[in-house]
Amino acid sequence: MDIEKIKVKTENDQTLEVVVTSKKADAIWIVLGEGLHNVKCKLTPTRNNLAYVGSLMGREILYHRSVKEVSADIARHNREPIMPVKR
Secondary structure, three states: OOOOEEEEEEOOOOEEEEEEEEEOOOOEEEEEOOHHHOEEEEEEEOOOOOOEEEEEOOEEEEEOOOHHHHHHHHHHHHHOOOOOOOO
């Protein structure tokens, strides 16, 4: 199983790579960090649906992909054929 990672930007233009735990068109759940010190965050679409935004420990983070692009990614991922397991 592949772990999906995305790059988000903080309010001071720092780029962070985070792990996606759940992805839907209306929300993306991410985890920053590992082990005991991880932090979960929900990214929701902006008013114009051109990006996703959330708050992580009081800091705003931004994912620069539109709802349309994320929906296309989800549809493409769901269409990928699953390789049968040979026994």
